[in-house]
Amino acid sequence: MIDLKDIRKAFDGREVLKGITTSMEPGKTNLIIGASGSGKSVMMKCMVGLLRPDSGSIHYDGRDFLGLQHKELREIRREIGMLFQGSALFDSSTVQENIEFPLKMFTKMTPAERLDRVNFCLEQVHMEGINSKFPAEISGGMKKRVGIARAIAMDIKYLFCDEPNSGLDPVTSRVIDELLMEITQEFQVTTIINTHDMKTVFDIGDKIVFIYEGQKWWEGKKEEVRQSGNPELQAFINASYFG
Numbered sequence: 233m234i235d236l237k238d239i240r241k242a243f244d245g246r247e248v249l250k251g252i253t254t255s256m257e258p259g260k261t262n263l264i265i266g267a268s269g270s271g272k273s274v275m276m277k278c279m280v281g282l283l284r285p286d287s288g289s290i291h292y293d294g295r296d297f298l299g300l301q302h303k304e305l306r307e308i309r310r311e312i313g314m315l316f317q318g319s320a321l322f323d324s325s326t327v328q329e330n331i332e333f334p335l336k337m338f339t340k341m342t343p344a345e346r347l348d349r350v351n352f353c354l355e356q357v358h359m360e361g362i363n364s365k366f367p368a369e370i371s372g373g374m375k376k377r378v379g380i381a382r383a384i385a386m387d388i389k390y391l392f393c394d395e396p397n398s399g400l401d402p403v404t405s406r407v408i409d410e411l412l413m414e415i416t417q418e419f420q421v422t423t424i425i426n427t428h429d430m431k432t433v434f435d436i437g438d439k440i441v442f443i444y445e446g447q448k449w450w451e452g453k454k455e456e457v458r459q460s461g462n463p464e465l466q467a468f469i470n471a472s473y474f475g
């Protein structure tokens with residue numbers, strides 16, 4: 233469980249997160265939805281430590297993320313996997329080297345152990361045998377899968393994905409959604425996904441958090457979304473389908 237309490241963040245005096253309190257459920261897909269510019273990416277960056285909130289608290293299974301010292305912070309960092317907007321693979325490294333990267337950084341595994349782990353992760357995303365390919369040689373959907381394989385290379389507890397479907401066609405988007413759901417359930421990770429893809433929401437969303445102008449405007453289960461009675465959420469959903 234990740235608990236956020238009253239998270240605030242301003243840039244140049246303009247507050248973009250206005251006191252967000254919510255939680256990310258373990259073993260579930262937690263979907264953060266909202267219009268472009270509402271603050272989803274900033275919220276995610278605060279959660280993983282890429283940005284420091286101006287105030288508020290973030291607890292990772294009871295551990296005070298913003299108050300921790302270097303060593304304990306490193307411990308949580310190794311439990312976090314991230315899939316960035318775009319695939320953000322290293323272009324001059326092979327698929328294998330890309331997936332190995334966190335293993336080299338955080339573990340003392342031998343090359344043989346790393347190879348085993350890389351192959352295991354490639355199996356998880358149904359991409360066996362592409363170890364020696366370079367990112368330029370594979371499709372956008374395959375890059376996303378390699379990004380997921382890299383994100384789960386460490387034995388992670390928390391998986392963050394910022395717009396995992398951006399730039400993908402609808403069929404490939406569904407494949408990525410399925411993979412994220414499978415991984416969440418199989419490894420019981422706390423998965424957080426930023427998206428404005430309503431198909432993703434209704435296909436794989438366990439918990440939905442709707443961000444509106446830097447505030448948590450609504451949260452609940454996907455089954456409750458349509459009957460939320462929340463005008464802004466309703467407008468957001470309608471715009472997603474017809475806009």
Ligand SMILES: Nc1ncnc2c1ncn2[C@@H]1O[C@H](COP(=O)(O)OP(=O)(O)OP(=O)(O)O)[C@@H](O)[C@H]1O
Nearest residue numbers: 243244248266267268269270271272273274275428
């Ligand atoms: N480093 C930064 N410096 C200044 N302003 C920023 C910075 N990062 C984000 N912002 C601003 O914060 C607001 C929220 O941005 P954010 O990227 O979180 O939106 P988003 O909900 O992720 O949008 P999208 O759906 O387009 O990805 C925007 O107005 C953005 O311009």
Ligand SMILES: [Mg+2]
Nearest residue numbers: 272273274426
């Ligand atoms: Mg964003």
